[in-house]
Amino acid sequence: MDKSVPKGRLKGVAVPPCSKSYAQRALAASLLATGRSVLRNMDFCNDTLSAVRCIETLGAKVTRSDSRTLEVEGGLNPISDTLNVGESGLSARLFTPIASLCSTPITICGEGTLLYRPMDMMINPLRALGVNVRDGGGRLPIEVCGRIYGGEIDVDGSVSSQFITGLLLALPLAEQDTVINVKSAVSKPYLDMTIDTAKAFGVKIEHNNYEQFYIEGCQRYVATNYAIEGDWSAAAMLLVAGAVAGEVTLKNLSMLSKQADVAICQALVRAGAELTSDSDTISVSCRPLHGFEFDATNCPDLFPALATLASAAEGNSVIIGTNRLEHKESNRAEAIKSEFGRLGIEVDLSVDNIMKIRGGKITGGVEIDSHSDHRMAMTLAVAGLISDSGVVIHKAESVSKSYPDFFETLKALRDE
Numbered sequence: 001m002d003k004s005v006p007k008g009r010l011k012g013v014a015v016p017p018c019s020k021s022y023a024q025r026a027l028a029a030s031l032l033a034t035g036r037s038v039l040r041n042m043d044f045c046n047d048t049l050s051a052v053r054c055i056e057t058l059g060a061k062v063t064r065s066d067s068r069t070l071e072v073e074g075g076l077n078p079i080s081d082t083l084n085v086g087e088s089g090l091s092a093r094l095f096t097p098i099a100s101l102c103s104t105p106i107t108i109c110g111e112g113t114l115l116y117r118p119m120d121m122m123i124n125p126l127r128a129l130g131v132n133v134r135d136g137g138g139r140l141p142i143e144v145c146g147r148i149y150g151g152e153i154d155v156d157g158s159v160s161s162q163f164i165t166g167l168l169l170a171l172p173l174a175e176q177d178t179v180i181n182v183k184s185a186v187s188k189p190y191l192d193m194t195i196d197t198a199k200a201f202g203v204k205i206e207h208n209n210y211e212q213f214y215i216e217g218c219q220r221y222v223a224t225n226y227a228i229e230g231d232w233s234a235a236a237m238l239l240v241a242g243a244v245a246g247e248v249t250l251k252n253l254s255m256l257s258k259q260a261d262v263a264i265c266q267a268l269v270r271a272g273a274e275l276t277s278d279s280d281t282i283s284v285s286c287r288p289l290h291g292f293e294f295d296a297t298n299c300p301d302l303f304p305a306l307a308t309l310a311s312a313a314e315g316n317s318v319i320i321g322t323n324r325l326e327h328k329e330s331n332r333a334e335a336i337k338s339e340f341g342r343l344g345i346e347v348d349l350s351v352d353n354i355m356k357i358r359g360g361k362i363t364g365g366v367e368i369d370s371h372s373d374h375r376m377a378m379t380l381a382v383a384g385l386i387s388d389s390g391v392v393i394h395k396a397e398s399v400s401k402s403y404p405d406f407f408e409t410l411k412a413l414r415d416e
Contacts, residue, residue, distance in 0.1 A: 035223030150176030
């Protein structure tokens with residue numbers, strides 16, 4: 001699908017969708033819990049729907065009591081030997097360890113760009129925990145057959161924290177206690193989200209500076225009534241839109257959130273944007289922006305939004321952490337360089353792990369490619385707002401992965 005985004009100003013109030021990261025974790029915990037959990041404030045992007053299908057395949061009974069509430073009757077009892085995680089990297093790495101709690105073979109498969117993303121970090125740790133694994137060459141599909149025992153393992157955390165999240169949620173149900181030694185943990189806020197979710201369902205996980213995690217075996221997840229908080233990853237796009245193209249107020253956001261992308265507020269302030277917050281509401285207004293430096297190593301999903309922010313700022317900006325971008329839905333560093341280059345913005349990747357962006361006039365009247373990456377599609381749309389004559393985005397339907405209503409929200413915010 002092609003999407004035309006004309007130049008324009010924004011002014012208004014919006015509510016971003018729920019955090020798909022919290023939603024997927026809560027769905028997994030509900031599967032593992034005894035009894036009926038109620039998950040409120042749910043939104044149903046493709047990644048969340050993938051997680052719903054996964055827990056149903058693994059034995060949960062899911063009913064929708066209203067448009068934003070799910071009731072989940074927990075119970076790990078697979079109804080199929082194939083688990084399709086769609087195009088969700090988190091679901092792949094989260095539900096593989098959970099499937100390893102089962103004593104029958106289960107094949108984890110996926111779709112689209114996920115088939116090219118690395119999964120090799122899971123193989124040896126799962127085998128060390130007693131799981132029979134048929135390796136898919138470091139990619140999906142992968143077959144696992146448990147039960148997972150527990151014990152002491154080493155895990156490489158330099159590529160993604162998602163597999164560690166899967167282990168942290170699965171291993172409390174193992175027969176033995178577990179120690180996970182983690183090398184080079186990244187995206188530490190996402191691990192905090194995992195521990196936070198487990199705690200809400202009655203499970204305790206301890207760690208020593210994210211280098212060692214201690215999980216007691218034979219714990220029990222307890223069904224609970226759980227509200228999903230607003231998504232800072234989606235909010236980041238809208239806040240940047242307000243900072244570069246008008247004035248935007250967002251509701252149902254916690255400034256105390258453990259989500260990594262709450263850090264967008266720091267970046268906006270460093271760039272000179274005007275931010276105000278009150279309770280669960282945050283507003284940002286456009287004013288002259290200047291170049292900034294920001295380390296996005298622990299919040300790599302912010303890179304696309306930061307690229308648009310830097311493009312609208314006077315001078316040079318430096319964003320650290322590009323090594324985290326190769327294995328996303330696209331190679332995001334190269335995608336940003338390519339597509340913002342089409343818009344007349346210079347993006348320099350010559351220094352390892354660093355992106356340098358020279359702000360300037362964003363040209364329009366061009367066709368640009370989302371690279372089938374939801375975050376690229378959204379940030380290019382925001383850039384289109386401040387281009388001289390708008391843009392046309394190819395494969396804009398990719399926003400369905402995380403924010404199906406993004407373009408409708410952007411349209412509603414237009415100050416015509």
